[in-house]
Each structure stands twice: as C-alpha cells, then as structure tokens.
Amino acid sequence: MALPELMTVDIGGTPIAIRDTETGKTSGKPCLVLLHGLGGSSQTWAFQFRALAEEFRIIAWDMPGYGASGGFVRENPTVEHYAHTLSAVLDTIGAVRAHIVGQSVAALIGAAYAAEYPDQSLSYTFCQGLTGLAGLPDAERAEQRRSRLETFRDMGAERFAEERGRKVLGPNTMPMVAELAVTIMKRAPVDAMCQAVEMMAQTDFFALAPRIHCPSLVIAGSEDPASPVATGEAARAALGEGQMEIIDGAGHYGCMENPAAFNALLSGFAGAIGSGPPAAIRRL
Numbered sequence: 504m505a506l507p508e509l510m511t512v513d514i515g516g517t518p519i520a521i522r523d524t525e526t527g528k529t530s531g532k533p534c535l536v537l538l539h540g541l542g543g544s545s546q547t548w549a550f551q552f553r554a555l556a557e558e559f560r561i562i563a564w565d566m567p568g569y570g571a572s573g574g575f576v577r578e579n580p581t582v583e584h585y586a587h588t589l590s591a592v593l594d595t596i597g598a599v600r601a602h603i604v605g606q607s608v609a610a611l612i613g614a615a616y617a618a619e620y621p622d623q624s625l626s627y628t629f630c631q632g633l634t635g636l637a638g639l640p641d642a643e644r645a646e647q648r649r650s651r652l653e654t655f656r657d658m659g660a661e662r663f664a665e666e667r668g669r670k671v672l673g674p675n676t677m678p679m680v681a682e683l684a685v686t687i688m689k690r691a692p693v694d695a696m697c698q699a700v701e702m703m704a705q706t707d708f709f710a711l712a713p714r715i716h717c718p719s720l721v722i723a724g725s726e727d728p729a730s731p732v733a734t735g736e737a738a739r740a741a742l743g744e745g746q747m748e749i750i751d752g753a754g755h756y757g758c759m760e761n762p763a764a765f766n767a768l769l770s771g772f773a774g775a776i777g778s779g780p781p782a783a784i785r786r787l
Contacts, residue, residue: 540607550762568695724753
C-alpha cells in the first residue's frame, strides 16, 4: 500500500503527527508501532508500510519536534517524556497493545515504553539501537554529549546528512535508497535532534533492560558503524532471553537498505509471539 497520509493527534495541546494504516477502522490486526531515530521521520518506514500492512496495523509517528509534530516545551525532555507521549498517542487512537520497534536512538524510547507500560507491550525490538550515555563515566558522558550537540549545531541537518549520514549506510545500499535516506535526514530539525541527544545523555539502556519482560528481538547490521554488532549482542544479553538477528551487509538503516530481510524478521518475530522461545542468534 502507499504511505498513509499524516494525521495529527492532540496530546495536551501539542500536535503529534502519525501515519496509521487503519485510521477510522478496526480490523483486529496486531499493532506494530515503528519509532524512527535521530535523523528520521515516519517516512523512514515506507518499505514496512508497503509490505506488512496486510498482517499488521502499522503506526509510525514523527517524533516530537520532527516533521509535523510539535516539540516538547521543556528544554531537556527525558526518555520517560517520550514514552508517556507515545502512550498517550496510542491510547487516543485505540492502539492499546502493540509490538514496539525502536530504531537507533528510538530504541531507548521503545525500551522506556516497554518498561513503563508492560501490559501494553506485546514485544520490544531493539533495532540497530543506541544504548545511551548515562552509564558512561562522567567525563566521557560529558564529552560525548558536547561533541554531538556541537556537531549538529555547527553542521546543520543538510551538511550532517551529506557528510556523516551517508557514512552510516552499508556499502551495498542501492543509490535510490541512499538518496531517500539522506533526503529524510536533511529534513530533521536541529533543535529536535539536540533534544534527542539531551535525552540520550540522561538515559542508560542497561538500566531499563531488566524492567522489560515482554518478548524481545535485537536487529543488527553487519556493517553498521553507529550501532555495531557488539552493541546488539550487549543489548540482547541485557534483555535476557531473546532473539538476535544480523542482516549481512546492512548499515544503520537496515529497514531501508534491505527491507525484504528486515520485514521478514519483524513478521516472523511478531507473528510467533506466544509460540515458544525463539532461536538465539542468526545471520541473514
């Protein structure tokens, strides 16, 4: 199907833009909630909307401050602020229980949601995720925060996308897909990216993981410089019993670079919830 049109949901006076395959309908399909990362938008998930809509009700937001979504009033929102906003959105549109997929920095938002709302989380997917900075030694945490904020403010979204964004894509990414990914990155608002960095600086995935009790999946790309396979392995270990899948050749945007493999993973994992323990680590 085509990418659903954006609609806005009012959350405490702030508009949050979403794409929903079942606006105004109730098919009874399980909900698959897709959360984009720091340089993304709801358009990041175009290939998932097209391939998985027959099986799932798919919902993707423009993260607060991105696209058509209003931003947080507070300067430094915590990961819990993002998770509570997501919960309010899903409650408003009647998607109370869902499979939660967080890509890149949004893996932290997904983790916070699964930890804070266990009864609403059918599963959690750590998709080429970042683990936050709060668990680092103070000096290293401060330096990484400073460096990231300085980079975004000095370079701006367009230059960052061209000079840094292309480097996180896998070497075999089709040129058309690379251009789409970079175009989406260029539209990311610098202020919203900086808010996401501030959130990341306050968050430690490894403190959230023990509170997540739903089935979990970790997706890694073998050529991902932003979230290497070792990061995925550490995330899987922190989550306890869970499944890990490695997409060979994929950089940081496996959902765009190799959507066939990525979609098969999500479909197989979410469709098998409740059917027994998954396999350990596989390479596709």
